Amino acid sequence: MNKTPILALAPMAGITDWPMRTLCCEMGCNYTTTEMVSAMGYLTAPDSLHVYRHLLAVNKEEPSPAVQIFGHRADLMARAAAKLSDLGKFSAIDINMGCPAHKVNSSGSGSALLKNLPLCAEIISSVRKSTNLPVTVKMRLGWDDESLCAIELAHIAEDCGADMLTVHGRTRMQQYSGKADWQAIAQVKQSVKIPVLLNGDIVSAQSALDALSMSGCDGIAIGRGALGRPFLFAQISAALAGKPVILPTADEIIDTAIRHGEMMRAWKGERSAVLEMRKHMCWYIHGRSGAARLRTRITAVDSMDEVYRLLDEFRCLQKNPHDS
Ligand SMILES: Cc1cc2nc3c(=O)[nH]c(=O)nc-3n(C[C@H](O)[C@H](O)[C@H](O)COP(=O)(O)O)c2cc1C
Numbered sequence: 001m002n003k004t005p006i007l008a009l010a011p012m013a014g015i016t017d018w019p020m021r022t023l024c025c026e027m028g029c030n031y032t033t034t035e036m037v038s039a040m041g042y043l044t045a046p047d048s049l050h051v052y053r054h055l056l057a058v059n060k061e062e063p064s065p066a067v068q069i070f071g072h073r074a075d076l077m078a079r080a081a082a083k084l085s086d087l088g089k090f091s092a093i094d095i096n097m098g099c100p101a102h103k104v105n106s107s108g109s110g111s112a113l114l115k116n117l118p119l120c121a122e123i124i125s126s127v128r129k130s131t132n133l134p135v136t137v138k139m140r141l142g143w144d145d146e147s148l149c150a151i152e153l154a155h156i157a158e159d160c161g162a163d164m165l166t167v168h169g170r171t172r173m174q175q176y177s178g179k180a181d182w183q184a185i186a187q188v189k190q191s192v193k194i195p196v197l198l199n200g201d202i203v204s205a206q207s208a209l210d211a212l213s214m215s216g217c218d219g220i221a222i223g224r225g226a227l228g229r230p231f232l233f234a235q236i237s238a239a240l241a242g243k244p245v246i247l248p249t250a251d252e253i254i255d256t257a258i259r260h261g262e263m264m265r266a267w268k269g270e271r272s273a274v275l276e277m278r279k280h281m282c283w284y285i286h287g288r289s290g291a292a293r294l295r296t297r298i299t300a301v302d303s304m305d306e307v308y309r310l311l312d313e314f315r316c317l318q319k320n321p322h323d324s
Contacts, residue, residue, distance in 0.1 A: 006219025
Protein backbone atom coordinates (compact mmCIF):
# COMPACT_ATOMS: atom_id res chain seq x y z
CA MET A 1 0.00 0.00 0.00
CA ASN A 2 1.49 3.35 -1.05
CA LYS A 3 -0.96 5.92 0.29
CA THR A 4 -1.37 6.62 4.01
CA PRO A 5 -4.36 4.51 4.98
CA ILE A 6 -7.48 6.09 6.41
CA LEU A 7 -7.58 5.43 10.15
CA ALA A 8 -11.21 6.03 11.02
CA LEU A 9 -13.16 6.06 14.22
CA ALA A 10 -16.31 4.07 13.38
CA PRO A 11 -19.58 5.82 14.29
CA MET A 12 -20.97 4.68 17.65
CA ALA A 13 -24.25 5.99 19.05
CA GLY A 14 -23.78 7.49 22.50
CA ILE A 15 -19.99 7.47 22.12
CA THR A 16 -18.51 9.23 19.10
CA ASP A 17 -19.38 12.73 20.20
CA TRP A 18 -16.86 15.57 19.80
CA PRO A 19 -14.81 14.87 22.95
CA MET A 20 -14.23 11.26 21.88
CA ARG A 21 -13.52 12.27 18.28
CA THR A 22 -11.14 15.03 19.38
CA LEU A 23 -9.09 12.67 21.56
CA CYS A 24 -8.89 10.04 18.82
CA CYS A 25 -7.82 12.66 16.23
CA GLU A 26 -5.09 13.93 18.54
CA MET A 27 -3.74 10.40 18.57
CA GLY A 28 -3.65 9.79 14.83
CA CYS A 29 -7.22 9.08 13.78
CA ASN A 30 -7.75 10.88 10.48
CA TYR A 31 -11.43 10.28 9.77
CA THR A 32 -14.43 10.51 12.07
CA THR A 33 -18.19 10.31 11.88
CA THR A 34 -20.88 11.60 14.22
CA GLU A 35 -23.29 9.28 15.97
CA MET A 36 -26.20 8.27 13.74
CA VAL A 37 -28.96 10.83 13.34
CA SER A 38 -32.52 10.03 12.26
CA ALA A 39 -33.30 11.86 9.01
CA MET A 40 -36.98 12.11 9.87
CA GLY A 41 -36.31 13.09 13.50
CA TYR A 42 -33.86 15.78 12.47
CA LEU A 43 -36.18 17.26 9.86
CA THR A 44 -39.18 17.39 12.17
CA ALA A 45 -37.44 18.52 15.39
CA PRO A 46 -37.47 22.18 16.36
CA ASP A 47 -34.00 23.72 15.80
CA SER A 48 -33.66 24.33 19.50
CA LEU A 49 -34.08 20.65 20.50
CA HIS A 50 -30.99 19.87 22.51
CA VAL A 51 -30.85 16.19 21.41
CA TYR A 52 -29.94 17.18 17.87
CA ARG A 53 -27.77 20.08 18.97
CA HIS A 54 -25.75 17.56 21.00
CA LEU A 55 -25.72 14.85 18.33
CA LEU A 56 -24.49 17.33 15.74
CA ALA A 57 -22.09 19.33 17.91
CA VAL A 58 -18.64 19.79 16.39
CA ASN A 59 -15.59 21.12 18.22
CA LYS A 60 -13.84 23.85 16.25
CA GLU A 61 -10.52 22.21 17.22
CA GLU A 62 -11.39 18.86 15.58
CA PRO A 63 -11.07 18.01 11.88
CA SER A 64 -14.54 18.21 10.43
CA PRO A 65 -16.38 14.88 10.82
CA ALA A 66 -18.76 13.11 8.45
CA VAL A 67 -22.36 13.10 9.65
CA GLN A 68 -24.25 9.82 9.61
CA ILE A 69 -27.97 9.67 8.82
CA PHE A 70 -30.40 6.79 9.00
CA GLY A 71 -33.87 6.35 7.59
CA HIS A 72 -35.82 4.43 4.96
CA ARG A 73 -37.39 7.19 2.87
CA ALA A 74 -35.22 8.47 0.06
CA ASP A 75 -36.92 11.89 0.00
CA LEU A 76 -36.36 12.48 3.72
CA MET A 77 -32.79 11.19 3.60
CA ALA A 78 -32.08 13.63 0.74
CA ARG A 79 -33.68 16.57 2.55
CA ALA A 80 -31.81 15.78 5.76
CA ALA A 81 -28.54 15.49 3.82
CA ALA A 82 -29.15 18.87 2.18
CA LYS A 83 -30.01 20.56 5.48
CA LEU A 84 -26.98 19.03 7.24
CA SER A 85 -24.70 20.04 4.36
CA ASP A 86 -25.92 23.62 4.68
CA LEU A 87 -24.65 23.73 8.27
CA GLY A 88 -21.16 23.83 6.71
CA LYS A 89 -19.51 21.83 9.46
CA PHE A 90 -19.47 18.29 8.09
CA SER A 91 -17.01 16.76 5.66
CA ALA A 92 -19.31 14.06 4.22
CA ILE A 93 -22.77 12.50 4.48
CA ASP A 94 -22.65 8.87 5.61
CA ILE A 95 -25.69 6.65 5.05
CA ASN A 96 -26.34 4.02 7.71
CA MET A 97 -27.11 0.63 6.15
CA GLY A 98 -25.69 -1.42 8.97
CA CYS A 99 -27.38 -0.70 12.29
CA PRO A 100 -28.83 -3.98 13.64
CA ALA A 101 -30.97 -2.43 16.41
CA HIS A 102 -34.56 -3.67 16.36
CA LYS A 103 -36.05 -0.21 16.84
CA VAL A 104 -34.14 1.05 13.78
CA ASN A 105 -34.77 -2.06 11.65
CA SER A 106 -38.48 -2.30 12.47
CA SER A 107 -39.15 0.81 10.37
CA GLY A 108 -37.01 -0.55 7.51
CA SER A 109 -33.91 1.56 8.31
CA GLY A 110 -30.29 0.61 9.10
CA SER A 111 -29.40 -2.94 8.13
CA ALA A 112 -33.04 -3.69 7.18
CA LEU A 113 -32.18 -1.81 3.97
CA LEU A 114 -29.93 -4.75 3.03
CA LYS A 115 -33.16 -6.66 2.25
CA ASN A 116 -34.25 -4.02 -0.26
CA LEU A 117 -31.44 -3.14 -2.66
CA PRO A 118 -33.64 -1.09 -5.05
CA LEU A 119 -34.48 1.16 -2.08
CA CYS A 120 -30.76 1.39 -1.24
CA ALA A 121 -30.15 2.60 -4.79
CA GLU A 122 -32.93 5.16 -4.53
CA ILE A 123 -31.63 6.47 -1.20
CA ILE A 124 -28.00 6.74 -2.34
CA SER A 125 -28.97 8.45 -5.63
CA SER A 126 -31.29 10.88 -3.86
CA VAL A 127 -28.73 11.80 -1.23
CA ARG A 128 -26.09 12.13 -3.95
CA LYS A 129 -28.24 14.65 -5.81
CA SER A 130 -28.99 16.64 -2.65
CA THR A 131 -25.45 17.57 -1.59
CA ASN A 132 -22.07 18.58 -2.92
CA LEU A 133 -20.35 16.81 -0.04
CA PRO A 134 -18.90 13.33 -0.52
CA VAL A 135 -21.52 10.63 0.12
CA THR A 136 -20.45 7.44 1.87
CA VAL A 137 -22.25 4.24 2.83
CA LYS A 138 -21.73 2.09 5.92
CA MET A 139 -22.97 -1.44 5.47
CA ARG A 140 -22.76 -5.02 6.64
CA LEU A 141 -22.20 -8.17 4.56
CA GLY A 142 -25.94 -8.83 4.27
CA TRP A 143 -28.99 -9.49 6.40
CA ASP A 144 -28.03 -13.13 7.09
CA ASP A 145 -25.76 -15.86 5.70
CA GLU A 146 -28.39 -16.80 3.11
CA SER A 147 -28.68 -13.28 1.72
CA LEU A 148 -25.13 -11.90 1.48
CA CYS A 149 -25.29 -8.82 -0.71
CA ALA A 150 -22.20 -6.72 0.07
CA ILE A 151 -20.67 -6.98 -3.40
CA GLU A 152 -23.97 -6.24 -5.13
CA LEU A 153 -24.65 -3.29 -2.82
CA ALA A 154 -21.11 -1.99 -3.31
CA HIS A 155 -21.68 -1.94 -7.10
CA ILE A 156 -25.03 -0.22 -6.62
CA ALA A 157 -23.47 2.38 -4.31
CA GLU A 158 -20.65 3.07 -6.75
CA ASP A 159 -23.07 3.37 -9.68
CA CYS A 160 -25.30 5.72 -7.67
CA GLY A 161 -22.40 8.06 -6.95
CA ALA A 162 -21.16 7.02 -3.50
CA ASP A 163 -17.59 8.15 -2.83
CA MET A 164 -16.56 5.58 -0.22
CA LEU A 165 -17.82 2.47 1.58
CA THR A 166 -17.25 1.18 5.09
CA VAL A 167 -17.94 -2.54 5.35
CA HIS A 168 -18.51 -4.22 8.70
CA GLY A 169 -17.62 -7.87 8.12
CA ARG A 170 -20.68 -9.35 9.78
CA THR A 171 -24.31 -9.93 8.80
CA ARG A 172 -27.16 -8.23 10.59
CA MET A 173 -28.18 -11.54 12.18
CA GLN A 174 -24.70 -11.91 13.67
CA GLN A 175 -25.13 -8.55 15.41
CA TYR A 176 -21.69 -8.36 17.12
CA SER A 177 -21.07 -12.09 17.60
CA GLY A 178 -18.54 -14.33 15.86
CA LYS A 179 -15.59 -12.91 13.96
CA ALA A 180 -15.68 -10.20 11.33
CA ASP A 181 -15.01 -11.77 7.92
CA TRP A 182 -12.12 -9.71 6.53
CA GLN A 183 -11.88 -11.98 3.48
CA ALA A 184 -15.42 -11.04 2.49
CA ILE A 185 -14.50 -7.35 2.86
CA ALA A 186 -11.43 -7.93 0.66
CA GLN A 187 -13.77 -9.25 -2.05
CA VAL A 188 -15.86 -6.09 -1.83
CA LYS A 189 -12.69 -3.99 -2.12
CA GLN A 190 -11.65 -5.91 -5.25
CA SER A 191 -15.04 -5.43 -6.88
CA VAL A 192 -15.24 -1.61 -6.82
CA LYS A 193 -13.02 1.37 -7.66
CA ILE A 194 -14.14 3.67 -4.83
CA PRO A 195 -12.23 3.48 -1.51
CA VAL A 196 -13.33 0.83 0.97
CA LEU A 197 -12.74 0.88 4.71
CA LEU A 198 -12.56 -2.43 6.55
CA ASN A 199 -14.50 -2.56 9.81
CA GLY A 200 -14.73 -5.18 12.52
CA ASP A 201 -12.51 -6.54 15.28
CA ILE A 202 -9.50 -4.22 14.97
CA VAL A 203 -8.23 -4.06 18.51
CA SER A 204 -4.44 -3.70 18.20
CA ALA A 205 -1.72 -2.33 15.94
CA GLN A 206 -1.03 -5.84 14.73
CA SER A 207 -4.66 -6.54 13.84
CA ALA A 208 -4.73 -3.23 11.93
CA LEU A 209 -1.63 -4.17 9.92
CA ASP A 210 -3.02 -7.65 9.25
CA ALA A 211 -6.41 -6.29 8.17
CA LEU A 212 -4.87 -3.74 5.81
CA SER A 213 -2.43 -6.15 4.21
CA MET A 214 -4.83 -9.05 3.76
CA SER A 215 -7.74 -6.95 2.46
CA GLY A 216 -5.97 -4.32 0.37
CA CYS A 217 -8.52 -1.86 1.78
CA ASP A 218 -7.91 1.90 1.75
CA GLY A 219 -8.24 2.14 5.48
CA ILE A 220 -9.84 0.75 8.58
CA ALA A 221 -12.66 1.89 10.84
CA ILE A 222 -12.34 1.12 14.53
CA GLY A 223 -15.29 0.94 16.89
CA ARG A 224 -15.12 -0.97 20.16
CA GLY A 225 -11.32 -1.19 20.04
CA ALA A 226 -11.15 2.56 20.65
CA LEU A 227 -13.37 2.57 23.76
CA GLY A 228 -11.17 3.97 26.51
CA ARG A 229 -8.29 3.54 24.07
CA PRO A 230 -7.87 6.52 21.77
CA PHE A 231 -4.17 5.58 22.08
CA LEU A 232 -4.82 2.74 19.65
CA PHE A 233 -4.63 5.24 16.78
CA ALA A 234 -1.14 6.33 17.87
CA GLN A 235 -0.06 2.71 18.12
CA ILE A 236 -1.36 1.93 14.63
CA SER A 237 0.25 5.07 13.18
CA ALA A 238 3.58 4.04 14.75
CA ALA A 239 3.31 0.49 13.41
CA LEU A 240 2.49 1.80 9.91
CA ALA A 241 5.58 4.02 10.06
CA GLY A 242 7.71 1.04 11.11
CA LYS A 243 8.26 2.53 14.56
CA PRO A 244 7.94 0.66 17.86
CA VAL A 245 4.44 0.42 19.29
CA ILE A 246 4.45 1.99 22.74
CA LEU A 247 1.65 1.21 25.17
CA PRO A 248 0.30 4.16 27.21
CA THR A 249 1.44 4.48 30.81
CA ALA A 250 -1.09 4.49 33.63
CA ASP A 251 -0.53 8.25 33.99
CA GLU A 252 -1.28 8.82 30.31
CA ILE A 253 -4.47 6.80 30.55
CA ILE A 254 -5.65 8.71 33.62
CA ASP A 255 -4.70 12.12 32.24
CA THR A 256 -6.59 11.33 29.05
CA ALA A 257 -9.64 10.21 31.04
CA ILE A 258 -9.48 13.47 32.99
CA ARG A 259 -9.31 15.53 29.79
CA HIS A 260 -12.23 13.54 28.44
CA GLY A 261 -14.20 14.39 31.58
CA GLU A 262 -13.25 18.07 31.40
CA MET A 263 -14.38 18.35 27.79
CA MET A 264 -17.66 16.65 28.70
CA ARG A 265 -18.23 18.96 31.65
CA ALA A 266 -17.43 22.11 29.67
CA TRP A 267 -19.84 20.98 26.96
CA LYS A 268 -22.75 19.25 28.68
CA GLY A 269 -22.52 20.44 32.26
CA GLU A 270 -21.81 18.51 35.45
CA ARG A 271 -24.77 16.12 35.57
CA SER A 272 -24.59 14.81 32.00
CA ALA A 273 -20.79 14.69 32.12
CA VAL A 274 -20.92 12.43 35.19
CA LEU A 275 -23.38 10.07 33.52
CA GLU A 276 -21.30 9.93 30.33
CA MET A 277 -18.02 9.48 32.20
CA ARG A 278 -19.28 6.46 34.15
CA LYS A 279 -19.05 4.30 31.04
CA HIS A 280 -15.91 5.95 29.63
CA MET A 281 -14.03 5.53 32.93
CA CYS A 282 -14.85 1.80 33.02
CA TRP A 283 -13.39 1.52 29.52
CA TYR A 284 -10.27 3.56 30.39
CA ILE A 285 -9.37 1.39 33.38
CA HIS A 286 -10.43 -1.93 31.84
CA GLY A 287 -7.88 -4.69 32.28
CA ARG A 288 -5.70 -2.80 34.72
CA SER A 289 -4.87 -3.51 38.32
CA GLY A 290 -7.81 -2.85 40.68
CA ALA A 291 -10.22 -2.10 37.81
CA ALA A 292 -12.81 -4.69 38.78
CA ARG A 293 -13.11 -3.35 42.31
CA LEU A 294 -13.30 0.30 41.20
CA ARG A 295 -15.88 -0.43 38.51
CA THR A 296 -18.76 -0.86 40.95
CA ARG A 297 -17.99 2.51 42.53
CA ILE A 298 -17.50 4.22 39.17
CA THR A 299 -20.96 3.20 38.00
CA ALA A 300 -22.41 5.00 41.03
CA VAL A 301 -20.41 8.28 40.98
CA ASP A 302 -22.57 11.38 41.00
CA SER A 303 -20.18 14.30 40.75
CA MET A 304 -17.14 15.10 38.64
CA ASP A 305 -15.10 15.61 41.83
CA GLU A 306 -15.86 12.03 42.70
CA VAL A 307 -14.85 10.96 39.19
CA TYR A 308 -11.46 12.66 39.68
CA ARG A 309 -11.05 11.19 43.20
CA LEU A 310 -11.58 7.69 41.84
CA LEU A 311 -9.15 8.30 39.01
CA ASP A 312 -6.55 9.45 41.56
CA GLU A 313 -7.19 6.33 43.60
CA PHE A 314 -6.73 4.32 40.43
CA ARG A 315 -3.46 6.18 39.74
CA CYS A 316 -2.15 5.17 43.19
CA LEU A 317 -3.23 1.57 42.62
CA GLN A 318 -1.14 1.43 39.46
CA LYS A 319 1.92 2.53 41.43
CA ASN A 320 1.19 0.18 44.37
CA PRO A 321 -0.78 -2.67 42.83
CA HIS A 322 -0.63 -4.69 46.07
CA ASP A 323 -2.95 -2.17 47.72
CA SER A 324 -5.74 -3.52 45.55
C1 LIG B 1 -22.22 1.05 21.20
C2 LIG B 1 -22.16 0.99 19.70
C3 LIG B 1 -22.85 1.94 18.97
C4 LIG B 1 -22.82 1.91 17.57
N1 LIG B 1 -23.47 2.88 16.86
C5 LIG B 1 -23.37 2.90 15.50
C6 LIG B 1 -23.92 3.99 14.73
O1 LIG B 1 -24.50 4.94 15.27
N2 LIG B 1 -23.77 3.92 13.38
C7 LIG B 1 -23.14 2.89 12.74
O2 LIG B 1 -23.03 2.88 11.53
N3 LIG B 1 -22.59 1.88 13.45
C8 LIG B 1 -22.68 1.87 14.80
N4 LIG B 1 -22.07 0.88 15.50
C9 LIG B 1 -21.29 -0.15 14.79
C10 LIG B 1 -19.81 0.25 14.70
O3 LIG B 1 -19.64 1.40 13.92
C11 LIG B 1 -18.98 -0.89 14.09
O4 LIG B 1 -19.49 -1.15 12.81
C12 LIG B 1 -19.04 -2.18 14.89
O5 LIG B 1 -18.90 -1.94 16.27
C13 LIG B 1 -17.93 -3.16 14.43
O6 LIG B 1 -16.66 -2.58 14.57
P1 LIG B 1 -15.69 -2.92 15.82
O7 LIG B 1 -15.47 -4.42 15.84
O8 LIG B 1 -14.44 -2.15 15.53
O9 LIG B 1 -16.42 -2.47 17.05
C14 LIG B 1 -22.10 0.88 16.89
C15 LIG B 1 -21.42 -0.07 17.65
C16 LIG B 1 -21.43 -0.02 19.03
C17 LIG B 1 -20.66 -1.06 19.81
